[in-house]
Amino acid sequence: MKFLVVGAGALGGYFGGRLLAAGQDVTFLVRARRAAQLNERGLRISSPKGDLVLPAPPHLLSEQIAQHYDVIIVGCKAYDLDATMASFAAAVGPDTAILPVLNGMGHLERLAARFGQQRVLGGLCLISATLDEQGDVQHLNDAHALVFGELDAATSPRAAAIAEAMAGANFDARLSAGIRQEMWEKWIFITSLAGATCLLRGSVGDIVAAGQARVPLALLDECGAIAASHGFPPRQPATERAHTMLTAAGSPITASMLKDLQRGSAIEADHIVGDMLARARQLAAPTLQLAYAHLKTYEAQRARQAALNAG
Structure with missing residues (x-):
């Protein structure tokens, strides 16, 4: 299963980094400045749940997208969503699942309008994390949960497959039958x-x-x-x-x-x-x-x- 994690900031860096460390096929979609940081320092996570250093995490810029991905994890600020959707649009294929972890509900409507309701999952994360001045992820508490599920069904084969892929990562991944x-x-x-x-x-x-x-x-x-x-x-x-x-x-x-x-x-x-x-x-x-x-x-x-x- 190919994951595209949009951004390698506090949220994307943490959950994407944990997935990558667990052996999953993860690529980070980043801007040029963040790409330079990753090239220089790699992806570093400081956490009560265990520190992590990934010297060369796979990453690319928007214009370098050359394939479709199975799952796209989106964790931007809501006011950046339109630009973010444009940045990963080329990565969306017929069977791509988009997993947003934004707060609120309005982003679901915007993602569905752009990519189709069938591609959009519901999701949320429970974590306190930030990037320090060097671009390293600082996980600030014990919570590190990512909850997701189908918006209009209790479960599905694709949701079950995502849950299975996340099961080995060092965070609390949970498939919800009532994500809304x-x-x-x-x-x-x-x-x-x-x-x-x-x-x-x-x-x-x-x-x-x-x-x-x-x-x-x-x-x-x-x-x-x-x-x-x-x-x-x-x-x-x-x-x-x-x-x-x-x-x-x-x-x-x-x-x-x-x-x-x-x-x-x-x-x-x-x-x-x-x-x-x-x-x-x-x-x-x-x-x-x-x-x-x-x-x-x-x-x-x-x-x-x-x-x-x-x-």
Whole structure:
């Protein structure tokens, strides 16, 4: 089975590197700068689950794609999805399965519109990882799960084959018979975490210490109601787990969106918070509306500053 991993960043580098180390046929699709790093240092992973050094990981640039792949793993930011789809389009064949691990649900529709519904799997990952200044992958916690499955079926021969290929890799690969449900539950949590930590500019522990745990819990309730209106009410274990994580005293957890915001970087405001709000239909979601307004104001300020700098 031939895997094309789009990008060799924190997510692609970690899961693709683990697959490659397990003997799978893996190629990384990268940009020129990342290709130079891989040529110089190889792919290096520092992890509580075991460090890994791959001196010469197979990689190529978009214009060098010369064959179709069985599985394409996509883990870009949602605002980069159009450019990313264009970059790997030549690798998509009649039987290619595309496995995205983006947050939210809107990317599924965009991938299906470009490549056909039958090629798109559902997927999510549970990991905290980043690239350091040298381009090495730093895995920051014990979680390293990749969950995937057919969007409209419990299973399939291709999904089973992917699960078998991933079984020997040093991460938790799981084939889900209800991937849409699991994706909604993660989206609910991510939106609640991002909305609260960005709106209040602090970690979960800071928010709790300020006596404002009602904010992430209000977001949790509003997002849960939206999911339920689309036929995916969050299950009790997922709700309890999210409630615990969003109210944990002293917790240093923040959303990656807050880190992007603090750096002055682009954020996935429309793709995570905005898309959830757009699916509210007639449901009241005042806290979600406020969180989205805050993020859009940041984006307006960022655009204004960019215009001033360009002038």
